[in-house]
Amino acid sequence: MRIAVNEALMKLRRKKPERTVSLDEDIKTEDDSLPREIADWSPNPEQQYNQAELREILSKTIQGLPPGFRTVFVLRDVEGLSTEETAAALDLSVPAVKSRLLRARLQLRERLGRYFQRRGNEDSGIVDGKRASGDGNQ
Amino acid sequence: MKCSEFLNELTNYLDGVIDESTKIELENHLSWCHNCYVVCDTTKKTIEIYRDSQLYELPDDLRTRLRSAIMKKCQQHKKHGPKSV
Numbered sequence: 234m235r236i237a238v239n240e241a242l243m244k245l246r247r248k249k250p251e252r253t254v255s256l257d258e259d260i261k262t263e264d265d266s267l268p269r270e271i272a273d274w275s276p277n278p279e280q281q282y283n284q285a286e287l288r289e290i291l292s293k294t295i296q297g298l299p300p301g302f303r304t305v306f307v308l309r310d311v312e313g314l315s316t317e318e319t320a321a322a323l324d325l326s327v328p329a330v331k332s333r334l335l336r337a338r339l340q341l342r343e344r345l346g347r348y349f350q351r352r353g354n355e356d357s358g359i360v361d362g363k364r365a366s367g368d369g370n371q
Numbered sequence: 372m373k374c375s376e377f378l379n380e381l382t383n384y385l386d387g388v389i390d391e392s393t394k395i396e397l398e399n400h401l402s403w404c405h406n407c408y409v410v411c412d413t414t415k416k417t418i419e420i421y422r423d424s425q426l427y428e429l430p431d432d433l434r435t436r437l438r439s440a441i442m443k444k445c446q447q448h449k450k451h452g453p454k455s456v
């Protein structure tokens with residue numbers, strides 16, 4: 234996530250954050266991240282995959298987020314910055330950080346569900362490292 | 372409380388920054404709404420998985436730079452208030 238942090242640093246250096254407002258606006262679409270997939274996950278989802286598979290799943294999934302969401306998620310949830318720090322770093326308002334964080338979390342959750350959902354027959358265990366055998370996502 | 376209201380508070384709830392009466396309402400909702408319970412639980416897992424993944428270990432110097440840049444920025448924020456909104 235070097236990229237997200239570099240984005241953050243670049244924003245910090247920029248004198249006039251002219252794009253702040255428009256960036257805030259372009260994520261106001263309400264239903265984009267509302268949960269559609271509500272199936273529960275296996276008890277220890279990450280253990281269904283080996284280390285390399287898991288890393289690939291996680292990085293592929295997070296790359297699919299809009300950059301503005303990804304940066305907020307990484308700073309807040311991975312790096313552990315506070316909401317205020319993240320807001321300052323990205324020149325966003327606190328409510329904007331919160332709104333992006335919620336959307337980022339929900340979108341990641343939805344996407345990870347493809348891999349981590351509890352399956353009918355748990356015993357098979359391995360699904361080729363790719364996706365849970367097609368119980369209709371998307 | 373409706374599911375959409377629950378979702379709006381989900382981030383505050385997971386971060387533990389929420390007043391007691393809202394928390395009681397949320398947990399009351401969780402006690403009967405299975406969908407929100409699952410969403411809440413799997414969102415929590417999502418955060419934990421990424422946090423534990425060490426996918427994004429920052430090099431220390433970058434982390435230090437980021438922190439100090441943010442601290443500086445925070446002080447400006449206190450003086451002038453956030454720029455947006």
Ligand SMILES: [Zn+2]
Pocket residue numbers: 373374377400404406407408
């Ligand atoms: Zn609900």
